[in-house]
Amino acid sequence: MSIQEMTAKIRDGQGFIAALDQSGGSTPKALAQYGIKPNEYNGDQEMFDMIHAMRSRIMMSPAFTSDKVIGAILFEMTMDRDVNGKPTPQYLFQEKGIVPFLKIDKGLEDPQDGVKLMKPMPGLDDLLARAASLGVFGTKERSVIDAANPVGIKAVVAQQFEIGAQVIKAGLMPMLEPEVTISIADKAEAEAILRDEIMAQLDAMDDSKQVMLKLSLPTVPNFYKPLVDHPRVLKVVSLSGGYSREEANAKLALNTGMIASFSRALIQGLNAKQADIDFDAILGTATTEIHAASVAG
Known part of the structure; x- marks a missing residue:
């Protein structure tokens, strides 16, 4: 292609988009x-x-x-x-x-x-x-937001777009991932700050350039729709963030224009000891369910 x-x-x-990128720190958990x-x-x-x-x-x-x-x-x-x-x-x-x-x-x-x-x-x-x-x-590059702190979130987004510009210069498409931890008490407030900071960076971009965004599933469905619709955004994808596949799929299906980029939720139920016929059947169920949630909007 x-x-x-x-x-x-x-x-x-x-x-x-399947996330098959477990690194050294997360590989033992994935195994x-x-x-x-x-x-x-x-x-x-x-x-x-x-x-x-x-x-x-x-x-x-x-x-x-x-x-x-x-x-x-x-x-x-x-x-x-x-x-x-x-x-x-x-x-x-x-x-x-x-x-x-x-x-x-x-x-x-x-x-x-x-x-x-x-x-x-x-x-x-x-x-x-x-x-x-x-x-x-x-490419994909991840940072983490653990609180609705405007100073911290501004720094995260600035760093993401700085690296994104380096990726674009190399001729590749950056997938920026400022992950909001799903368990924090002020998640909705953090998402509001994050959306505003991302919008400001997108609005300042050259018209000829685009990025992708990988975001936690929002507290309010379609909260990130302005980002989905922005001309500087090729695609917005979501991480499962610790939700089970069933939970993540249900939340994703409420968000128009967002698609999945799951890791743990994708390999849920797979086992090294399974016969190929069983492995393929379980993976087939996973891909069918995640696909359905991704196109539901």
């Missing part, structure tokens, strides 16, 4: 959810081998198809490895017709002003160039 075809797939595609306990691997290398095997199994499954899954977010190690004998990004867009993205953030700073900013990303330009050479379409 060309860049133009990938852009059209994300803009117009009737489906969702535990998948039925692999910490005592079943020895060290990081074996751990990453096992998570790649899980991701490969998902991507190669007959249930993982472009009529429901329009994109997939990869961890750097996943991008650099092969699936079924091909570099992962090429397998996705050549064999599956699915648009590849790359997680580029290096984790989170310590909390300050009610937020966790992204850590520095040394060598980002080189990583972006390598991703582009492998056929990656876009």
